Amino acid sequence: FPTDAQILPGKRILVSEHNTSRITERDIDGNTSHWSVVLSQPLQCGKLPTGNVWGIGRQGIKEWNRDKKEVFTYNRNFGDICAGARTKTGEYVILTNGGQVIRISREGKEVKNFQASNEGVN
Numbered sequence: 806f807p808t809d810a811q812i813l814p815g816k817r818i819l820v821s822e823h824n825t826s827r828i829t830e831r832d833i834d835g836n837t838s839h840w841s842v843v844l845s846q847p848l849q850c851g852k853l854p855t856g857n858v859w860g861i862g863r864q865g866i867k868e869w870n871r872d873k874k875e876v877f878t879y880n881r882n883f884g885d886i887c888a889g890a891r892t893k894t895g896e897y898v899i900l901t902n903g904g905q906v907i908r909i910s911r912e913g914k915e916v917k918n919f920q921a922s923n924e925g926v927n
Contacts, residue, residue, distance in 0.1 A: 809849045821847035821860060828860045842869050849889055859897075861889035866897050866909065879913045 806824040813819055816833040821844075828850045830840035846863040853859070857876060859868040863884045868877035879897065889899035896916075897909040904922030907915055 808847065811851050813852060819850055819852050819858065821850040823847060826862075828858060830858075840873075842867075842873055846884075848886065851891060853891075859891050861886060861897065861899060863887075866899070877911070877913065879909050 806822065807820050808823045809821040811819040812833075813830065817830055817839065818833050818835075819828065819830050821828050823846050826843055826845050826847070828842050828844055828847050829838045830852075831838050840858075842858065842860070844860040844862045844867055845865075847860045848862060850858065850860045856871045857868055859866065859877070863886050865881050865886070866877070866879040866889065867875055870876050881899070883901070885901040885903060886899050887902045889897060891897050895911045899907050899909065900921070901907070904920055904924065906919055906921045908917040910916045
């Protein structure tokens with residue numbers, strides 16, 4: 806159940822695989838996995854120019870370096886994240902299924918939040 810993908814140089818693709826709880830870097834044909842990390846129910850993913858990979862899952866955000874060492878972690882153990890993105894400044898923004906938008910600093914602190922919808926998000 807892939808939920809996001811990013812085309813990478815060298816005929817590779819980064820894929821968030823929701824039901825297998827992992828993010829993988831594969832050949833564009835999908836047959837060979839070159840890199841993989843575990844993230845519970847990933848929704849979005851991306852690779853930075855530094856080589857770091859980030860992923861947003863239902864319960865939080867993680868970023869790994871090339872050696873698969875976690876360099877950023879934000880835990881939200883409600884399982885309510887339904888979308889998110891990394892900004893150009895290195896912050897993250899997430900959307901919960903309750904309609905809340907939350908901006909998270911590079912230090913993992915919630916710096917701003919607001920209610921986008923009173924009806925929730927599906």
